[in-house]
Amino acid sequence: MEKQREMIRVQNLKKSFGKVEVLKDVTLQVGKGEVVVLIGASGSGKSTLIRCINFLEIKDGGEIYIEGKSIDPKKDLTKVRQKVGMVFQHFNLFPHKTVLENIMEAPLIAKKADKEETKQEALRLLQKVGLSEKADAYPSSLSGGQKQRVAIARSLAMKPEIMLFDEPTSALDPELVGEVLETMKQLAQEGMTMIIVTHEMGFAKEVADWVAFMNQGKIIEMARPQEIFNNPKEERTREFLNRVL
Numbered sequence: 001m002e003k004q005r006e007m008i009r010v011q012n013l014k015k016s017f018g019k020v021e022v023l024k025d026v027t028l029q030v031g032k033g034e035v036v037v038l039i040g041a042s043g044s045g046k047s048t049l050i051r052c053i054n055f056l057e058i059k060d061g062g063e064i065y066i067e068g069k070s071i072d073p074k075k076d077l078t079k080v081r082q083k084v085g086m087v088f089q090h091f092n093l094f095p096h097k098t099v100l101e102n103i104m105e106a107p108l109i110a111k112k113a114d115k116e117e118t119k120q121e122a123l124r125l126l127q128k129v130g131l132s133e134k135a136d137a138y139p140s141s142l143s144g145g146q147k148q149r150v151a152i153a154r155s156l157a158m159k160p161e162i163m164l165f166d167e168p169t170s171a172l173d174p175e176l177v178g179e180v181l182e183t184m185k186q187l188a189q190e191g192m193t194m195i196i197v198t199h200e201m202g203f204a205k206e207v208a209d210w211v212a213f214m215n216q217g218k219i220i221e222m223a224r225p226q227e228i229f230n231n232p233k234e235e236r237t238r239e240f241l242n243r244v245l
């Protein structure tokens with residue numbers, strides 16, 4: 001396999017909440033432009049892992065490297081937030097702002113970007129997620145799938161190099177899941193580096209470069225999708241897949 005430039009490396013990451021060790025020793029490497037789908041039972045630590053990468057949680061131990069540089073939450077928080085976009089299960093759009101204003105908000109406030117340029121970029125992103133006609137709509141008038149696509153566009157407005165997704169389709173009605181997955185697939189094809197927590201195994205098979213299986217605070221197996229779905233090495237991976245497939 002051709003060696004890809006490393007984008008993220010998580011090394012021996014540890015995180016506890018009180019006495020509960022949620023991340024025991026997580027090591028994970030993601031190459032530039034790679035898509036890693038993170039799977040595992042509820043409570044296994046998937047959200048905590050990606051929240052640590054974005055410093056929404058502060059790790060207790062281990063290291064996080066972005067493009068080879070160890071990241072210090074005390075010094076690098078703003079830079080990391082800019083480089084690493086995140087999309088959650090719930091869209092958290094600003095209800096009193098239009099779609100366009102939602103997308104423009106972060107670059108205008110955090111980057112003090114030029115207003116006209118930001119608007120043009122926001123319009124371009126809206127087109128990319130297929131929602132040009134909704135620029136002036138308010139979030140309450142959108143479907144769940146449309147809201148989530150706006151949330152993706154809003155995150156892209158900061159020009160991140162890495163996108164993290166935490167169950168982006170879990171709160172959606174089944175018929176709206178596809179359009180959001182399609183947007184994510186398009187991003188992957190454009191070369192975005194992504195870590196995606198999802199239960200959509202069809203999507204994982206089709207889009208992931210790697211599938212990582214998390215169990216009780218550790219990644220116990222990471223392999224190519226066809227490998228992990230057809231021939232998992234670990235008994236616990238097999239058990240999990242038997243339950244969800």
Ligand code: ADP
Pocket residue numbers: 017022040041042043044045046047048049
């Ligand atoms: P997953 O996303 O795989 O379902 P999480 O990372 O959300 O798992 O949670 C892993 C464990 O950490 C769970 O037992 C959960 O209850 C606990 N946990 C997560 N966040 C917190 C928190 N802020 N405070 C206390 N416990 C938490």
Ligand code: MG
Pocket residue numbers: 046047048166
């Ligand atoms: Mg979770």
